[in-house]
Amino acid sequence: MCTTISLDLLVFVWTVFIPMINRLINYTLISLFHYSNIRYGEGVSKEIGMDLQNLGAKNVCVMTDRNLSQLPPMKAVVESLVKNGVKYKVYDNVRVEPTDSSFKDAISFAKNHAFDAFVAVGGGSVIDTCKAANLYACHPDADFLDFVNAPIGKGKPVSGAVKPLIAVPTTAGTGSETTGVAIFDYEPLKAKTGIASRAIRPTLGIVDPTHTLSMPERVAANSGFDVLCHALESYTALPYDQRSPCPTNPINRPAYQGSNPISDVWSRHALHVVAKYMKRAVRDPEDLEARSSMHLASVFAGIGFGNAGVHLCHGMSYPIAGNVKTHSAKGYNLEHPLVPHGLSVVLTSPAVFNFTAPMCPERHLEAAEILGADIRQVKREDAGAVLADTLRQILFDLHVEDGLGAVGYTKDDIPALVKGTIPQERVTKLSPRAHTVEDLSRLFEASMKLY
The missing domain is CATH 1.20.1090.10 (Dehydroquinate synthase-like - alpha domain)
Known part of the structure; x- marks a missing residue:
């Protein structure tokens, strides 16, 4: 069995009786919480094709890395897309621990194919790369450093819309399926930085526990x-x-x-x-x-x-x-x-x-x-x-x-x-x-x- 969890509802239910809630509403430094909806359950990946149909997607980018491209999680996703007649292209050149160069390669792929939806199958490296590809494909005139966190980048806010992104995590670690953060290694400084914006959080996280067995x-x-x-x-x-x-x-x-x-x-x-x-x-x-x-x-x-x-x-x-x-x-x-x-x-x-x-x-x-x-x-x-x-x-x-x-x-x-x-x-x-x-x-x- 699987279930779609409305995280906004859960947060309200879980916290309505917290003693500090009255203090919380007296401050303006904390904003409304935003994160992806999560669907959890064994075998829930089989629904992805239907989700994309429901979104009206006609041309989908599926991103993964080369190790995962032949493993069961990727096969489950592709089978669902094929079964539901969803047109897709696979980008499997994601780098584990991505760099600015690997981000740019994925961004170029996304820009060249006019995708209307994205699916990321993998760990944090894949999901973060897909977030960046989606963001810059939807903002083709932006310089790469425009949205990168200051002081390395310009840290500009993302004001325009991005395409739907479904994240399918295969590791139990980064939590990238829930966040609006994409991390990469900025090679000129040999240090990691990233992009942080609620706009790039996935539309849906598909948390299928069978994927972690690989x-x-x-x-x-x-x-x-x-x-x-x-x-x-x-x-x-x-x-x-x-x-x-x-x-x-x-x-x-x-x-x-x-x-x-x-x-x-x-x-x-x-x-x-x-x-x-x-x-x-x-x-x-x-x-x-x-x-x-x-x-x-x-x-x-x-x-x-x-x-x-x-x-x-x-x-x-x-x-x-x-x-x-x-x-x-x-x-x-x-x-x-x-x-x-x-x-x-x-x-x-x-x-x-x-x-x-x-x-x-x-x-x-x-x-x-x-x-x-x-x-x-x-x-x-x-x-x-x-x-x-x-x-x-x-x-x-x-x-x-x-x-x-x-x-x-x-x-x-x-x-x-x-x-x-x-x-x-x-x-x-x-x-x-x-x-x-x-x-x-x-x-x-x-x-x-x-x-």
Whole structure:
């Protein structure tokens, strides 16, 4: 059985009795929540052809990567399109961990074929690439940097409409099917940036848990670490009512608004699911219950961070991924060096949450408890150390590389890593604790070795 969930209704129902709701409506820094509708259920991919028919689509772009192009998730989608007589073209040249160059190649493909709808079948790399292709195909006169986040790009708001996009996630990690964010590696600076606009969020996310059974063990682990950090960072982000100034026009309001009573519900719930199912999902690829649960956790965390935002783990992860030298990630079958996104995020998490804990120790302690720590005798001032130790134990249990040193970095690389973090103010400014260049250097140094 499958079901279409109206997330706007769920958020209202889930949060109407939250004690802080009266305080929430007194502030103008938080805008209405926007995210994709989600349809969840085993085999729900078979409905995509009908969805496109209902949208009146006549010429559909299907984007995926070469590894996925021959796997069951892609076959299920194509079968549905063929069965329902939907005309389509496949673009399977998406790069895992996309770059500005790979985005531009996909954009060129989209511009050349006048598509009236898009389908993305894959992980965050595929869905993000498809978002960008859709955006720029609908704004053919825009310069590539027009919509890219400042200070790397111009950060212009998206005012025009885009075509319908159906996202079919095959990993349980990015939550990209719920968000208006598309991340890529900007090669000139060797650092990641992205496009953030509610306008590019998918029209519909098709969350079919059977698709996660094709994930190799390391892909499942690294995807799960992204879910973990999405939930932790959004739950501990700077509160929405501490951000200023309020934009003079809602169109300029950022997609990431800080932790708030609504996003807290989703982030906290995602943490509970991760604590219960992540290790099972990694260790047994045929554990459908665990992999299905992590697939939903990715959605829950995506709604949380897609509205609240992330902070230092993600901001610091972008140069870690962008400056990769020779590290070859297991389970990805790629020719180019790669530090997978989830891995690049989680390697700094013990140091980051030890650093941010003094600003909201109760939240750090609650997160540690959800993840399995006994906090009954823990003092508030020890919240960071307890959460850091809890995270290290999870990483150790799941055989994660022993810090940045194990993926090819040394202390000599720290200046470059800090330099690549500084432009990530879209997320780093959401850290609950203000930080300096020296703080960032110390966090990178502390992350060189974990165990």
